[in-house]
Amino acid sequence: MTIYNVEKIREDFPILGIEINLGIPLVYLDSTATAQKPASVIEAMDDYYRNSNGNIHRGVHYLAERATAMYEGARAKVAAFIGADKPKEVIFTRNATESINLVANTWGRAFLEKGDLVILTEMEHHSNLVPWQMLAEEKGLRLEFIPVTDDGDLDQAVFDQLLEQNPKLVAFVHMSNVLGTINPAKAMIAKAKRAGAITVVDGAQSVPHFAVSVKDLDVDFMAFSAHKMLGPTGVGALYGREELLDKMPPYMGGGDMIRKVSLRSFTPNELPWKFEAGTFCIAEAIGFGAAVDYLSAIGMDDIAEYEHKLVQSAMVKMKTIPGLEIMGEKAAHRGGVISFTLPGIHPHDVAQILDQNGIAVRAGHHCAMPLHDRFRIPASSRASFYLYNTEEEINHLVVSLQKVVKMFS
């Protein structure tokens, strides 16, 4: 293993050098919302537009062929990154949200029926909740939820009971964007399969932060977004098992997703293009590929280990602040996300004062209102960490939090 050199990594991210508010350096602790981008990702997209821009899968000219090769090359990289057997099992989408909506609207519409049980959890991001609520309303599905314990883990005993009720689908978040909890996905998927259910994993926070293999997980569908893993916005992916994708009806209709069209009918294209209607985000997909290259070059295991050390240290230091409470502090396994509350100080005020100190954190419900209801708080502040954050930044956070407490005391 090479030595993890965070200073060298930081040099790869142009934005980390900027100053905000009169000479205050940026401390970016909001990577869970969106990650910053290394120069290699920005340059890959720039290079595409300067030297290779053409529409894919249609032309026979030089640029069209070159663009197609780059786009499909990016798909192969993303597939390899998540341990998928075949690139065609990776569908490009706009983001994790669209990936989940795709499954709900195609597999869900085609194969779920009135009265069918869908198991979700209390810690879902709205993107793995609302699509199923919409489908449940349309089809009359039954939704049940695995509760979250006070420690911040999923209640596996309740999950086991729910599994006895013949569920058709189990969908859950791999790593919570609020609690940082890393759920035991492999074991949960194995149990769900034994119960005969199809499994959907929201990998929006797991894929960016540690090595995830769809083969090892044995999952049916997994959704994730490029922008949370150093890539651009506007592109994400859905992994789907080939047999399932083959049986699913298309999602949107239009160009590229068809093989043949007559006035009254069409034949869908083969995988993966069947699900990619219209001209896609070509530059962004290529940027996605560059992001995966960057992460792989550093190594996901090293990144995970570094982040683990950072977050452990941050938790210890933050707990020295009187009254500060961390949501899901005792979760069995947790990643680099710390959502916290300070007594009598609203998260908006915390975030605003931290911002004046150059620190970017998120305040609110982080698109997980039911989870905040579960912990009976309207909102929280969230600091999240990624491969480029440093121990000094954590110290700056803690000193600034002390200032916040002082202002309100």
Place this chain on the structure above:
Amino acid sequence: MDDLYREVIIEHYKNPGYRGSLDPNDITFEDENPLCGDHIKIDLRVGEDGKVTEAAFDGHGCAISQASADLLLESIIGKDVNEIKHLTKTDVMDLLGIELGPVRLKCALLPLKILKAGVYGLGEATDDLLEDGQA
């Protein structure tokens, strides 16, 4: 540097003069900003002459929204209810004396929306209420 949290805002947040509720009251209205969970209820008592005699707010939220509610109620005591209908965003910003970005602006303006919805007897506190006149 911490000018957003001027002394006056922290002071009104920590020691509000108008926190509480009035029962009975002549006008009451409550609403929330679901994005951040701020929730405010405003009660008013109005005299024979149509002027506000007493005002109180209750609820929870950030310092900006709570201080804005307190300052706003302080400013309307003795005012004719019809005058309240003409209060706008600018009046609130003058009371607070700070510049706010779009997200925090919503916090600052929530009390005014609630106050005007109550005064107009509307079912909902909409953004239209931040302008002058009837929504």
